[in-house]
């Protein structure tokens with residue numbers, strides 16, 4: 001089939017994609033600047049099919065935001081409460097109660113909170129310990145690079161030391177938040193009181209070198225330029241070449257409500273799709289590109305699967321960060337509906353855990369179905 005490209009600038013990129021040649025920063029920029037959205041999507045779909053085939057991953061997961069008190073003051077954030085009296089800190093009993101309330105199997109708990117200077121160190125390992133005691137089968141994916149950097153500074157310990165203790169009590173992986181955009185210009189304007197590009201990447205490298213896989217994100221669609229997006233992707237790709245420790249990349253579309261950034265609109269659907277596609281094309285050494293349905297809605301997440309994505313995250317009970325910033329999507333979705341969303345676009349749903357393994361119960365359920373089929377066979381024979 002001839003490639004459906006209407007933008008002449010995409011032709012050399014098509015050659016590179018077909019030959020498996022790495023795209024450079026200029027290619028990344030040309031893709032972002034192109035008005036040929038179907039063409040960009042086509043290229044990403046080719047790259048996706050080659051890298052991961054027709055499988056789309058999903059997970060039975062929930063979010064725990066253990067505190068919303070945060071002194072960092074990021075301009076785009078609607079979640080944080082600066083004054084302690086306006087916010088909360090979960091007791092471990094509360095966290096365990098929420099986790100036990102999840103119906104059925106739970107593969108992953110995603111734990112993120114504010115940088116809250118009033119919480120003592122012991123709180124963090126104890127939280128993981130209690131979660132593992134309550135739900136031993138559940139993977140704990142906890143703490144962004146920003147939180148790990150905050151812990152290291154606050155408790156005057158190395159990131160290596162902190163990770164060793166957290167791993168010991170059951171930390172399985174880290175989420176990809178807090179990266180925002182790797183740009184000094186935006187760091188000093190939007191989030192100057194937390195780790196910038198250099199430190200975020202340094203902490204990720206330490207995680208990878210110490211056996212902890214992480215994700216990566218990019219917050220886009222506010223005041224960043226296309227050039228800054230391309231640099232962000234390239235820096236992630238360089239670190240992934242070095243460590244191979246990133247699992248998934250999640251482009252996070254900006255939500256404009258209830259924050260201090262002077263941007264009142266959210267990125268358009270074409271921009272969201274194009275950013276998913278360029279991420280797949282530039283991040284040739286990342287296995288998974290996630291279309292996080294909570295922030296783009298179920299329908300756009302389905303379309304993203306034709307623009308390079310191969311993961312739609314999960315059931316996500318209790319999402320708070322985007323809903324405080326104006327998200328009008330549901331707060332959670334059932335496992336059945338997630339699978340249907342994937343099947344409806346002709347792809348194969350694959351349930352996963354936080355490390356992209358197949359949870360034990362999936363194998364058990366398949367064995368049960370196979371055993372039932374075996375019992376039925378002799379009856380079929382009798383009837384024949």
Ligand code: V47
Nearest residue numbers: 076077175176177178215217219252253254255325
């Ligand atoms: O770090 C904050 C972003 C992130 C806004 O690793 C905002 O699997 C848009 O990182 N508009 C947290 N974005 C969410 C996150 C994440 C989500 C799903 C999966 C994974 C994963 C990670 O949300 C923050 C920040 O970059 N954010 N405020 C806002 N107004």
